[in-house]
Amino acid sequence: MLDKELMKGNVSGAKVSIRSPALTHVMYADDIVLFSKATRHDARTLSTCLEKYCDWSGQSINRAKSSIFFSKHILAENRRAIKLEFGMRKLKKDAIYLGAPLFPTRSPSRDFKFLEDKLEAKLVGWRSRCLSWAGRATLIKTVAHSIPTYTLSAFNVPSNSCNKLDAATRQFWWKPKDRGSRYIAWASWDKLCRPKKFGGLGFKKTKEMNLALIAKFAWFVASNRQSLCMDVLRSKYKVNSGWLTANSVAIASPTWRAIEEAKKLVTKGGCFIIENGKSVQVWSDPWVPEAVNFMPQPKLEEYRKLTIKVSELIDPTTKSWISDWVKELFAPTDARAILNMSIPMSQKEDKLVWLPDSKGRFSVKSIHNVAFAHPDCARQNIQTRFNEIVKVSSSTTQHPKEIISKNWTPPPSGYIKLNVDAAIQQDSSSALAVVARNHLGEVLSIWAKKHHSSSPAIAEAEALYWTVNLAVKEGWKSVIFEGDAKNCLEPLINPDFPSDWLTHNIICNVRSLVVAFDFVKFCWVRRTCNSAAHVAAKFALKSDFEFRFNKGNLPPSLEAVCRDDSVACIPVLL
Template identity: 30%
Template sequence: MAQFRPISLCTTVYKVISKIIVDRIRPLMQKLISPNQASYVPGSLLVKRVFFAWKVDLSKAYDRLSWQFIESVLYEALLPESLVKLIMSCIMSTSFQICFNGQLTDSFQAQRGIRQGDPLSPYIFVLCMEKLSHLIQTAVDIGEWKAVRASQSGPKISHLFFADDLMLFAEASQEQADTLKLCLDTFCSLSGQSVSYDKSLIYCSSNTTSDLAVDISNTCGSPLTSDLGKYLGMPLVHSRVTKYTYASLLEKAQCRLSSWKCKTLSMAGRLTLIQSVTAAIPIYTMQTAKLPMSICNKLDKLNRDFLWGDSDDQKKPHLINWDIVCLPKLLGGLGIKKTVDMNQAMLAKAGWRLLQNDPGLWACVYKNKYLQHADLFDDNYSSPKNCSSTWKSIVHGTRLLTQGLIWRIGDGRSTKFWTDIWVTPTPLIDSVITGIVINIEDKVHLFWDDNGWNERLLSSCLPLNIVNKILTIPPGFDGCGDDIQIWGCTSNGMFNVKSAYNIFFNSYDHTNSPWRFIWKLNIPPKLKTFAWVLCHGKLLTNTQRVKRRFTNDDSCPICKQNQESLVHLFRDCPAATNVWNVFSIPNSVANTYNLSWHAWLKAHLLCSVSLNSDVKWCSIFVFICWFIWKWRNKFVFEVNFQSPRNPGMIIKAAVNEWIKAQSKAAVNRDYCLSSLCWSKPPAGTFKLNIDGTRQGSSGKIGAGGVIRCFSGSWINGFQANLGVGDVLDAETWGLFHGLKLALSCRIENIQVESDSAILVKLMLHSDITMHPLGTLLACCKDLMGKFHSISLKHIYRECNMVADCLAKNSINHEHGIIEFPQPPIHAQSALLDDAGEITRVRRTVAGLPETTD
C-alpha cells in the first residue's frame, strides 16, 4: 500500500473555480508566509560553531493533510468564512475508484488530503506548513530552540521550507534534538503528516563530537550523513567547487542529445532543440552558481557538435566558427548563447535583487555577512578569501551588472555630474570641452537654477549635442525623491537577463545590420539557416574542401570546366544557368551577373519585387539556390541521379506548398476603414490634447498641446522644443506642460487625450518605480491629482491633429516653451477641420475599440 499514489482528475469547471480562488488568495500570501518559506541559504554560510541540520522527508505530504487542520489554518489566516467554506467544498469533493484486476470498484469519498495537480493545492499546503513555521518560531522566541546564525550580526536561522522540502537547524546538543523532535511530533499530530525518518538525514558540523552526533541521530530517529545531497536541486555542502560538483549537468545534456537522431533533423531543427532544450538544462543552476570553465566549455561543445550533426562514429565539418555562431542573429550569428556568458548574466540578477533591497532571508544573510562595511557596487570591492562559493558567484555576476547601471536623477544630490553614468553611455568627463577646469566631485544639482537647468553653465563646459540631451531630464521637481540606480539596458529600467547578456555585444554596431533581411524572409527555417551559411560563404563546395584539405581537386563535379566556387556553383555553371533561365528574373537584379559573389547574393536577397504571386523574389531566390545545392549533392553522391527535366515546376511547387502551409497557419485579422475625428468634451468640461514628435535625423524632440472647451473653442495652447531624446520623452513632457498649462488656466474638470498608448499605460497601469522617466511620470500623476475630475485616454492620431501640428512645429524654434492664447497660423487648418467635424480614414482591426482608456 505504501507505493499507491492517487491520481486526481479535475474537470474544467472545477479548475476554473480553483484558479479564481487562487487569484483571490495569492495577494495575501506575502503577508501570511514567513521569509523562511521559499528560501534557499547554502549550508556553507553557517558560522563555525557546533550545530546540526535535519533534512526532513514528509511521507505522502499532500495525501495526509487533515481536512480539519486545513480548515482551522484557513480561519487562523483570517480568510472570510464564505471563502473558507468554498475552499473546503473544493477540497472535500474528492472521490476515488480503485482499478482491481482490470475492474473499477465503486467510488468512495476521501477523508483527508489535497489533490495533486489542483491549482489550489500548493497554496493550501504552504499555508499549512506555515503552522509548523509558527511552532518553530515560538520555540525560538521563548529560548527552547537555539537557532544558528550565518554571521555574528546576521539573522538566526532555525528552518527553511520550500513546499515539502524541510531543513531544520539548531545547536548540536541532546536538548535541542529533543526540542526539534517535539515540534515535529506536535505538528504531525495536528496536521496528520508523517515523517519518513529513514529517508530523513542528520548532518552535524565538523566540530561536533562523534558521540554527540550519534546521540542526536538516535533521538531524532534519522541516520547520520556527511553529505546532505541537494536541496532544491543545488548541492548543500561541498568543498571547493570543481568540475565534478556539477558534472550531472553534462550527463543530463548528453542524455538529451543522445536521444535525438541528427540524421533525421535539419540544421534548423537541431538549432531549435539546442535553444529550447539543451541550453535550458543548466539555467536553474546558473542562477546561483558560477560553473567551472571546463563545464561551460563542455556544454558548449555538446551543443556545437550537435548543431553540425556530429555523432559517436562520425564527425562532421564545423563550417562556421563557434564565436560567430554565438553572435545574435542581427550580427551574423544564430543566437546560441555561450554558457559562460549566460552564467554571468544569470548571476547578475542576484546582484540586482541585492541592489533593490530584496526582503528575502537570503539577502539579509549575505548583507550581514559580507556587506556590513563594504559596498558590493564599488569598483574596488573584492570578495573575502574565505567567503562561500555562492557569494563569489554573486560578485562575479555583479561585475556585469555594474556595466548596465545608470543613475536616474531625482534631487540630484547623490549623482556625480562628471564621473557617474546618467545621461550618456560614458561619464561626462570624457566629453568636457578642452581647457575647461572642473571639479570631479560636483553633484548634478549644482547645475540647476531656479528655472531648471542652467543652460549657460552647461554650454560653457559641454558640447551642444550633450547639452540638448541633458535638457530633456527633469531638473529636481518638488517631491522627486532621491537619485537611484536603474537598469539602463531596458526601456522600463527593470533588470532582465536577456538585456544583461546583450551587454557582451555592446561593442558591435547594431545599426543597419545586413543580416536582418535573412531572418525576415518568408521561407522555411531550414532554408533560412542555408541562406545564413551562404552569406558567410562557407558552404562546402570543392573550393572550400581544398582549403580544409579534404581533397586536392577543386573542379566542378558537374561541368568539369572551372573551380567549384560559390559563384560558379550557383550562377555560372551551365547546370545552374539552365535553372535560372526558367524564371523571369526582376529587372532590378537582371544585370548583376558581373558582380562578385557577395554583391550578387546581397542584391537578390534584398530584392523585394513580387512576381506573378504574392511571393517576393528574394524568397524564390533562396528556394532556387536550395534546389541547385540539393541536386548538386545528388549528382555527386547518387550514381543513377539524373537532373530534372523541368526544374522550374519542382521549385514553384515547393514555393506554393510553403505559401499554402503559411496561409493555413496564419491568424487572419479582419480590417476595416474607420472614419475618425476629434470629439468635443461634455458641457462644463475642458479637453487637453497632447502630442510629442522626434526628428529622425537629428534626434530633436518637441511637444505640443491644446486646451479646448465643450464648444470646441480654443482656450490655450503650447509648443515646446525639448532638446534631444526619444519620442516617449517628448510625449511625457507634453503631458507635463499640458497639465501645468491647464492648472494655470484654473481648469478643474478636464479630459486628457494622447495618441501614445505607451504613455497612457504608464500613467494608468504601470509600476514606474524604476522607469527612466519615473520622476517626470510621478510629477504628472501629482499634477493630475490637483484637478477635481480628470481622465486620461488613448486616441488615434487622426483625432489629435491640432496637437500634432503644434508638436511638429516645435522643432523649428529655440529650446523652450511657447504659449498660444490664440490659435497660431500653423494650427488653424487642423483646428477648422476639427470644428467642422471633418473625418479622416484609418485602417483598423475590426472588433477593436477606437480608443483605449
C-alpha cells in the first residue's frame, strides 16, 4: 500500500541524497519505521494506510509504545497536528531500540555504558558459583562475547568502552570471586586471545570484533551487494567502482567513518576476479591473486600515471590477454601471473572475492583471523592460505558413505567416455592427458601435452577445459567426462555447488562449451578408476612434445593400463 501511494504521489518518502531511493518504510520483525515529509497530507495518507492494514489483518497498533521523530526546522504547529493525527508522543532523544541508542550523543562512552552494565549483571551471578577454568572459558566465549555482538555490528563502539569490557572479562577469568580487586595475570591478554592452535584460549578482544563486524558492511559496499541499505549508503556517499582504494570522505557519520576505516581490513583478503575487466583499475584495484597486496607492479614507475582499466588489456575477439602489452606494462613476475589467469568466454561483471576462503565467501570469522593475527601466528598469512586452497582444490577426498566403483566402467553403447587428468611437478611444469574410449573399452584416442600451471587445481581445470574442446572438435555428440578432481567436477555435476575462485573462470568456459553436445554428463571417480589418464599425464611429463596416440600405436605402459581396464569393465546402461 505504501509503495502504491508513493507511486501516486500521495506520500513523499524520505531521501538521503538526490540519487537515493525514496524510503517510505523499514520493517524489522513486528516493528515498522515510517518515513515521510512532515506535512498534514502525508500524515493523513499514512494514517489511512495503517488503518486499512489493521482492518485487513486484524492486528492493531500499540500507540502507547509508538513514537514520532521530527527533523529540525519543523514548525510547532505542524508537529502538534501530526502527533494528533497519529495519536503518538514525540520520540525521546535517549530512546533505545534493539538494545542500542537510536541517537548517539557527543559522549560515546556514556552512550555505550549499557554494555558494561549488561556484562556486569551476568558476572554478578557467575561470581557466586564455583566454576572451573573450563567453565569460565565456556561462559566467556558463549555469553560474555555474545552480549555486545549486535551493538558491535551496528556502531563504532569507542575504544574506552571496549577496553572496559575486556577488563571486566579479564577480572572474571583470573579472580572470579571479587570485583575490582587486584589480581595476578599469569599470562597476557594478547596470549589468551590467540587461537588454540597457537597456544591461546581463543578469547576475542572487543575492539577487534567491533572492527571485524563493521568490515562486513565495507565488504557489502565494495562487492556491490544489492539491498536497500547498501543502495542508500552508496548514493549518499557517492560510492563508485574504485571506492575500495579511494580516500575517505571528509564529512560523514560516525558509522560511515568506521566503514571507511574497515576498508583496510577488506583489502587484506579481497581481490577482484576478472571477467570483463571494465570496473577494475589496473594500478589502484586488487586483481592479481599472486601479486603482493594483489596489485601488480609496473615495469617502469612512470607507468603508474597511466589510467588503464583491465578491460583494455583483453582482446575482445579472442577473449585473451594482449600478451605484448602485459609484458611491456608489468614487472616480469606479475606479467607471468597475469598471463596465467583465465578469462571467461561469456564475460560478466567483475566479482570481488575473499581469497582466504576457497569459495571466495566473506565471513567475519575469516577477516578477524586474517586482520588480527598475532605476530607469532602471522606465518599463516594470505599467501600460505593461498597455497592451502590450491592443495584443497586439487584434493580427491571422497565422502565416506559414498559407494563408488573401484574399476573403470565403460559408457553405454553409442556414447564416448573421456577420462581426464593432470600431473604437476615442483617446478610448476605440468602435463594434461585425455583418454577417449567407447562402450567396448576400446581406445579411440589418447591426447597429452605439456602445460605450465601455478597450481594442481588450475592444471586439473585446464585439463577438463581442453578435454571438452577436443570432444567438440571431434564432433562427438553424446559424451561422458570423467576425472578425479572433485572440486573441478562438482560445480559441473551440481549447478548449485559454488566453484572455487581459483578455477571459477575456467569452469565458466567449460559450461559455455557443453551446449554443443546432445548429451553430456560429468562424473567424479577415484584415482583407481582414472588410471589410464593418470599414466598418460605422467608419460607426457617425461616428453617434450604434444602427442596423440590411437589404438594401434600405444606405448607399452599405456597399452597395459588400458588393457587392464577393458578386462575389468562391464557394459552399463544409462
